[in-house]
Amino acid sequence: MNRQQLIEQIKLKKSFLCVGLDPDMEKIPDFLKQYPDPIFEFNKRIIDATKDLCVAYKPNSAFYESYGVKGLQSLIATWKYLPTDCLNIIDAKRGDIGNTSDKYARAFFDEATSGMSFDAITVTPYMGNDSVTPYLKYDGKWVIILALTSSVGSKDFQYLNTGDGYLYEAVIKKANTWAGADRIMYVVGATKSTEFTDIRKYAPANFLLVPGVGAQGGSLEDVCKYGITKDCGLLVNSSRGIIYASNGEDFADAARAEALKLQKEMQAELEKAGII
Amino acid sequence: MNRQQLIEQIKLKKSFLCVGLDPDMEKIPDFLKQYPDPIFEFNKRIIDATKDLCVAYKPNSAFYESYGVKGLQSLIATWKYLPTDCLNIIDAKRGDIGNTSDKYARAFFDEATSGMSFDAITVTPYMGNDSVTPYLKYDGKWVIILALTSSVGSKDFQYLNTGDGYLYEAVIKKANTWAGADRIMYVVGATKSTEFTDIRKYAPANFLLVPGVGAQGGSLEDVCKYGITKDCGLLVNSSRGIIYASNGEDFADAARAEALKLQKEMQAELEKAGII
Numbered sequence: 001m002n003r004q005q006l007i008e009q010i011k012l013k014k015s016f017l018c019v020g021l022d023p024d025m026e027k028i029p030d031f032l033k034q035y036p037d038p039i040f041e042f043n044k045r046i047i048d049a050t051k052d053l054c055v056a057y058k059p060n061s062a063f064y065e066s067y068g069v070k071g072l073q074s075l076i077a078t079w080k081y082l083p084t085d086c087l088n089i090i091d092a093k094r095g096d097i098g099n100t101s102d103k104y105a106r107a108f109f110d111e112a113t114s115g116m117s118f119d120a121i122t123v124t125p126y127m128g129n130d131s132v133t134p135y136l137k138y139d140g141k142w143v144i145i146l147a148l149t150s151s152v153g154s155k156d157f158q159y160l161n162t163g164d165g166y167l168y169e170a171v172i173k174k175a176n177t178w179a180g181a182d183r184i185m186y187v188v189g190a191t192k193s194t195e196f197t198d199i200r201k202y203a204p205a206n207f208l209l210v211p212g213v214g215a216q217g218g219s220l221e222d223v224c225k226y227g228i229t230k231d232c233g234l235l236v237n238s239s240r241g242i243i244y245a246s247n248g249e250d251f252a253d254a255a256r257a258e259a260l261k262l263q264k265e266m267q268a269e270l271e272k273a274g275i276i
Numbered sequence: 277m278n279r280q281q282l283i284e285q286i287k288l289k290k291s292f293l294c295v296g297l298d299p300d301m302e303k304i305p306d307f308l309k310q311y312p313d314p315i316f317e318f319n320k321r322i323i324d325a326t327k328d329l330c331v332a333y334k335p336n337s338a339f340y341e342s343y344g345v346k347g348l349q350s351l352i353a354t355w356k357y358l359p360t361d362c363l364n365i366i367d368a369k370r371g372d373i374g375n376t377s378d379k380y381a382r383a384f385f386d387e388a389t390s391g392m393s394f395d396a397i398t399v400t401p402y403m404g405n406d407s408v409t410p411y412l413k414y415d416g417k418w419v420i421i422l423a424l425t426s427s428v429g430s431k432d433f434q435y436l437n438t439g440d441g442y443l444y445e446a447v448i449k450k451a452n453t454w455a456g457a458d459r460i461m462y463v464v465g466a467t468k469s470t471e472f473t474d475i476r477k478y479a480p481a482n483f484l485l486v487p488g489v490g491a492q493g494g495s496l497e498d499v500c501k502y503g504i505t506k507d508c509g510l511l512v513n514s515s516r517g518i519i520y521a522s523n524g525e526d527f528a529d530a531a532r533a534e535a536l537k538l539q540k541e542m543q544a545e546l547e548k549a550g551i552i
Binding site: 098101113 | 345379380390401426427437450
């Protein structure tokens with residue numbers, strides 16, 4: 001899905017919601033455990049219940065990898081089930097030298113070898129240029145680079161003053177020289193809403209993938225106040241707040257209700273910004 | 277394998293060689309492709325041919341992931357086959373917020389859920405404290421944190437001057453507050469040998485995992501000149517230089533010959549430093 005198609009979906013669905021698919025066997029409803037692939041069954045029902053309300057899905061690779069071969073099979077089955085009118089993001093936060101990034105690109109972008117081909121992958125910038133550019137060889141695919149994250153540890157290095165701004169600013173400035181806003185997005189945590197003004201100086205047009213609304217305490221209103229652009233430019237993710245809204249048999253309905261709440265708030269923000 | 281055991285193995289084998297297991301179907305000998313799991317067959321023969329000459333093995337996760345479910349099965353089979361007198365490192369370069377790092381830790385350290393339990397994992401520091409500490413909850417396991425890497429892209433961010441030294445120095449200083457030299461190693465590329473003196477100021481006792489000898493152009497002599505400690509303190513990795521020394525039926529013998537060459541050089545360095 002390219003930038004123009006993503007913007008169209010945002011306007012059509014009146015939503016810039018990304019649903020994070022972080023399945024955990026300790027949290028999914030008991031009745032699903034009778035199925036041969038409980039994680040896929042869980043995701044399938046979440047997807048069915050939310051797909052008209054969101055524009056992206058983001059499976060977090062760690063949750064699948066923790067279950068070994070079965071987990072990877074669940075991830076592949078989930079990828080196959082993801083609707084084509086949503087951007088499919090694998091949240092993998094990979095980062096390695098060029099010849100290794102080539103292999104990670106195959107793992108997530110090349111269905112012929114790995115069984116999966118997501119639209120976008122999250123990557124970590126520490127190793128620089130050659131750790132990111134191999135993904136850009138795949139026409140039409142996106143890289144989503146960590147800039148300013150939402151967790152406690154973000155203070156350790158991302159706010160170091162480099163003489164060229166904070167490290168997260170230096171990352172954005174440098175990565176902007178690798179590709180444009182049609183290929184690169186940045187991760188910026190919702191808990192950092194006041195920094196959005198600053199980030200928009202360096203990334204005026206890039207889409208920002210924004211985790212941290214909900215469980216981590218970020219505010220959608222603040223994110224929009226400081227981060228929204230004329231094309232929206234935001235994908236706001238919610239994982240736990242939606243998928244674990246209930247752990248009973250009604251979990252899919254509860255997930256829909258939470259997603260609908262966010263979609264309504266997003267619609268109001270899109271209207272306020274004159275986008276729809 | 278703990279620090280003391282690792283040092284004992286280095287003295288016993290007169291080697292601080294780590295063999296990187298980066299199997300690539302386009303490079304492994306044709307005759308192996310008749311087996312149900314050619315990657316495992318390749319690794320098995322490499323391990324058999326080198327296990328008395330090295331003290332560590334380091335499968336690079338990307339190479340396995342690129343083959344999807346079959347690749348993961350090969351990785352698990354390889355992990356099971358790794359000798360117990362070698363440190364088993366998974367080169368995964370993961371890094372994410374705490375609740376996600378918990379899952380990556382399970383993926384690589386918890387055999388009961390994932391089928392694998394390596395001794396050590398490489399991690400990327402960009403997200404700070406909570407992206408690294410979940411691995412340290414596993415008694416006796418190591419984290420190996422990226423500091424100064426060997427590739428071109430290392431210039432982009434690792435050398436940014438943070439006011440507290442270069443970014444890679446700030447990473448080492450901060451990570452030293454998370455755990456000691458019995459739990460944390462650092463990745464420092466062999467192509468950066470002159471920076472080893474500087475790194476030893478901040479990490480006097482930590483083991484350094486050193487890629488980049490061979491294919492990437494680093495010199496073992498320089499690495500030792502500036503980086504060796506009284507306990508050795510180095511694990512020097514070679515991947516391509518050993519495992520692809522030949523692509524014929526003699527590949528295991530050729531791998532052994534290359535490993536032996538490095539082991540002999542390492543023995544001389546250990547003698548020069550008075551360690552053996």
